[in-house]
Amino acid sequence: MAEPGRILITGASGFLGREVCRRLAGAHLRMLSRRPGGEPWIGGDLTDPGSLRGCCEGVEAIVHLASSPGDGPGGGEWGRSHHRVSVEGTEALLEEARRAGVRRVLFVSSVRVLGESTPPGVALPEEAEPAPVSDYARAKAEAERRVLTSDGPEGCVLRLPMLYGDAPRGHLVLLAALMARPWVPRLPDRGNRRSMLHLEDAADAVALLLERWPGRGIYHATDGVAPTVEEVCRLLAQRQGVPAAGWRVPERLLRLAGRFGDALGATTGRRPPIDTARVRSLLDWAWYDDRLLRERCGFRPRRTLGDSLGWLRE
Ligand SMILES: NC(=O)c1ccc[n+]([C@@H]2O[C@H](COP(=O)([O-])OP(=O)(O)OC[C@H]3O[C@@H](n4cnc5c(N)ncnc54)[C@H](OP(=O)(O)O)[C@@H]3O)[C@@H](O)[C@H]2O)c1
Secondary structure: OOOOOEEEEEOOOOHHHHHHHHHOEOEOEEEEEOOOOOOOEEEOOOOOHHHHOOOOOOEEEEEEOOOOOOOOOOOHHHHHHHHHHHHHHHHHHHHHHHHHOOOEEEEEEEHHHHOOOOOOOOOOHHHOOOOOOOHHHHHHHHHHHHHHHOOOOEEEEEEEOEEEOOOOOOHHHHHHHHHOOOOOOEOOOOOOEEOEEEHHHHHHHHHHHHHHOOOOEEEEOOOOOOOEHHHHHHHHHHHOOOOOOOOEOOHHHHHHHHHHHHHHHHHHOOOOOOOHHHHHHHHOOEOOOOHHHHHHHOOOOOOOHHHHOOOOOO
8 A cells, every 4th residue: 555645536526536535544635526515525526627636736646537438429518528528637646646746647548549459458558558449548548648748646557447436337227128028139149258357356456456556557357257249148047047049130230330339429419328338238249358467466355246146036
C-alpha cells in the first residue's frame, strides 16, 4: 500500500469504486465525487478543473476510476462527454497532481481500447496495437497515453474486461432474460471467447498494483477463464433450467439488426436494445492476456462467472 500517504479515489461512488474503497478500508482514503457526502468525501467534477483545486493536497497516490458510462449511441453529445470526462478530466487531474507533487496515478481503463482481440488471445499488452472502436474506448486510449507520458506522477494503467458481481447487472441480465425463453434462437457460434472479471478480483488487482507498484506500464486483469459466448449462453440457460433453442439466428441478420439499431439511436438520441456495439460484444473475440499482472504482482483471481450466478433461479 502507498502508506503513509493519502490515496485519492475518483469514481469512488461507482460500481467498482465502492468495492475498491471496501478493499482499501484502513488506508488513508479521500474520495472524489460530484455529489460528495461528508468526510472523507470531497466535491469535484472532472469537467470543471476549478472544482478540482486542492483535491490532491497531501495525496501520495491516485486511483483514477471516474468515467462516463461506457454504453450509448455513438458520436454527438455522448462522444463529447467521454472526451470531457476521460481526456480533459484526466488532464485536469494530472495537472492538480503535478502541482501537489503526487507520486503515482493508477488509471483504470478498459480492454476495449484494444478493439477485437485476435483468436486465440492477444499479444502481451506492450506488444498490442490499440484499435479502439467506440467513443468510450477512444477517450480511454487517449487518457491512458496522457497518464503514461505525464511528466508529473508516475502513471500505471490497469485495463479491465467486463466486470460481474454477485448481483444482476448490465448485459448479463439482458442475456439471462433472453436465455430464459426457450424459443429465443441461439446466437451464431463463432467460438469467440470473452475475458471477464469478478468485481472483488478487480478491486484486488487495484490494491495489488498500489501495494507492489510495478512502475509505469499497462496491466490486464481477467479471471483467466474466458468462456465462449456460446458457453455463457448455455450456462445462463442451464442455471434457469431452460433447454436451449434448437436453432440459431443467422450472423448476417444479427449484424443487420445492429445497423438498424445504430440508425434508430442516431435519430432518437437514445440507445436501442440492439446496436452494432452490442452485436459486436456478442460476436467479437475479447480474450486478453493477463500474464504481466500475474507474473509481476502475483495477481490470483478467486472467482469465476459460474460461481457468481446465485441471483439466477432455476
Ligand atoms: N464496470 C465494468 O464492467 C468496467 C469494465 C472495464 C473497465 N471499467 C472501468 O472501471 C472504472 C469504474 O467503472 P464503474 O463501472 O465503477 O463506473 P460507474 O459505476 O459508472 O461509476 C462512474 C463513476 O465516475 C464518476 N464520475 C463520472 N463523471 C464524473 C465527473 N465528471 N467528475 C467526477 N466524477 C465523475 C461517478 O462519480 P459521481 O457520480 O459520484 O460524481 C462514478 O463514481 C471506469 O473507469 C470504467 O471505464 C469498468
